[in-house]
Amino acid sequence: MERGRYGRNASGGGLMTALGSSLFTHLGLRPSEMRRLPPRIAKLMEQEEERSERAISWVQLTLTVTFAALYSLAPRPVDASMISEPVPWALGIYFIFTLLRLALSYRGWLPGWFLMLSMLADVILLYSLLWAFHTSYGQPPSFSLRVPTFTHIFIFIAVRALRFDPRFVLTQGLLAFFGWVALVVLAIDEMGPTSITRSFVAYMSGNGILIGAEADKLISIIAVTAILGATLYRARLTLLTAVREGVASRDMRRYFGAGVADAITARRTAAMAGEAEARDAAILMLDLRGFTPFASLRGTAKTVEVLTRYHSLVIPIIEEHGGVIDKFLGDGAMATFGAVSPSPTAAADALAALCAVMEVGPAWCRSLEDEDCPVLPIHGAVVAGPVVAATVGTERRLEFTVIGSAVNLAAKLEKHNKVAGTQALTTADTYALACKQGFHAREGIPLAPTEVAGVAEPLHLVRLG
Incomplete structure (x- = not known):
């Protein structure tokens, strides 16, 4: 019955x-x-x-x-x-x-x-x-x-x-x-x-x-x-x-984010592999420093539980500032601003989101200490520039992603935090563009021309307080 x-x-x-x-x-x-x-x-x-x-x-x-x-x-x-x-x-x-x-x-x-x-x-x-x-x-x-x-x-x-x-x-x-x-x-x-x-x-x-x-x-x-x-x-x-x-x-909104899902459902025609559109966007990369050794020492349940809490902390902040989660990279996350749909304040929004994440970072670390867990600081980087918003894959399996030098450089700057002993980095050009777009959440500290692994020329970087 x-x-x-x-x-x-x-x-x-x-x-x-x-x-x-x-x-x-x-x-x-x-x-x-x-x-x-x-x-x-x-x-x-x-x-x-x-x-x-x-x-x-x-x-x-x-x-x-x-x-x-x-x-x-x-x-x-x-x-x-x-x-x-x-x-x-x-x-x-x-x-x-x-x-x-x-x-x-x-x-x-x-x-x-x-x-x-x-x-x-x-x-x-x-x-x-x-x-x-x-x-x-x-x-x-x-x-x-x-x-x-x-x-x-x-x-x-x-x-x-x-x-x-x-x-x-x-x-x-x-x-x-x-x-x-x-x-x-x-x-x-x-x-x-x-x-x-x-x-x-x-x-x-x-x-x-x-x-x-x-x-x-x-x-x-x-x-x-x-x-x-x-x-x-x-x-x-x-x-x-x-x-x-x-x-x-x-x-779909849970898997791809509201911005990507809305863009897919609002299309007049079905998405096809190979479709691409140029955008002026900003890329935000986040990462938990020390997560790999943490995961190797902790059980699966604790590792996933900490990772879930971390995502629950940073994702709402990114979305509140107009960002769209492009993908999760283990303990890292890649978010785009102005890639899914054009935005005149993409750089300012991305830096504001990064600063907001940095502000909750100390409380995040204290919560881990209270549980006798190793501290896992949040590191991030933002780079603005021209990108290509593309639909890649095959007819049976599609994925929306962002391609361009800004994406690659944001990933390199995020890793450079460990070398420079910083937590939040951006380029001088991105910082200047964000200020023109109204960014004033935190004053940036210019760094001397810096060599970054994988980049041919020294870069003018800005550390966010």
């Missing part, structure tokens, strides 16, 4: 056991496509259906109040004195039932048998009121078959469309269909076979029962039910696709 949204026990207790695989049961089970979904996507669908059931309850409550208001305000027919007033009682009982349904929908407890009971209540309420008309007005049973209020059954069928599950519309339509068949049979039984007429004039002007007219009503019920059911079937497939894509989009 399945548990969860479709009942604490999908069988619905003793009543469900007795009924076996009846209509009561089929509404308590997940649709076949739901059972094939991954559990987390199925959970999202269940949450949507719970919201749908609450919406249905509110609509039913609104309809009940509306009908009650119209009944109390509408002028009475001249022969209203003949009516025995069943309407207030029926509406009152249905109002209480609808309140109960609304309360249970917010508790998430609406098993199949209760949903069936709710649909039965809709049909019984309306058809009972219709049947009461002929006794209230002192007319033969055929009188009840002509009451215009019959059209309200289409409202009850349409309400079920608020839930993206055609089974509920089909079930409500079948109940309406067989309920009307029962009323016609009951009317013929009470009036006798002679009540059946083939004359439309006699039907319209007398008390005869025209089978063709009742068949038209039944055909209308089936047609509306079938059309709504087919529409909902297509809508449900669309909803399932939307839920899957929504989950995939959220996952």
Whole structure:
């Protein structure tokens, strides 16, 4: 038996056991496509259906109040004195039932048998009121078959469309269909076979029962039910696709970062390997100094736990300053500013992010000391310059990355921190550009022309305090 949204026990207790695989049961089970979904996507669908059931309850409550208001305000027919007033009682009982349904929908407890009971209540309420008309007005049973209020059954069928599950519309339509068949049979039984007429004039002007007219009503019920059911079937497939894509989009943001994911989903055409675009961007490289020996001495669990905490510390800072994580390099991280989408303040934002990371560095080291762990200082470097934002890979596996001398130099400067005994470095050109763009978070300290491994010419570097 399945548990969860479709009942604490999908069988619905003793009543469900007795009924076996009846209509009561089929509404308590997940649709076949739901059972094939991954559990987390199925959970999202269940949450949507719970919201749908609450919406249905509110609509039913609104309809009940509306009908009650119209009944109390509408002028009475001249022969209203003949009516025995069943309407207030029926509406009152249905109002209480609808309140109960609304309360249970917010508790998430609406098993199949209760949903069936709710649909039965809709049909019984309306058809009972219709049947009461002929006794209230002192007319033969055929009188009840002509009451215009019959059209309200289409409202009850349409309400079920608020839930993206055609089974509920089909079930409500079948109940309406067989309920009307029962009323016609009951009317013929009470009036006798002679009540059946083939004359439309006699039907319209007398008390005869025209089978063709009742068949038209039944055909209308089936047609509306079938059309709504087919529409909902297509809508449900669309909803399932939307839920899957929504989950995939959220996952993509977690793997690639919001900036890259947004750029991918906003494209007019599918991404292709080899696509490239030049950008003026800034590259930020971060690294935990001493992490490799730390990982060799600590267990896997502790190593991953420290690394996760480190990423949880620096990633929000980078994103707050407009950066996009391009990739994780073990204990290092590469972030881009202005590469995914152009930015007039890329250099300033990157340096501001680096300074913000440096400000939390001491607290990070103290937290490791408190755990008797080796101190792992955070080192970083920023370089701004022209880069190429490219989509690389194959048709089956793509990756967005940034290529250019600024990327290579940022990686070299980050490593140069160890040689220079610094924690945060940038080039003089990057620092000057950032200042023009509004950077003023921390004053830079110029260094003498410095040779950096892998760079042919000495560089003018700036140490960030």
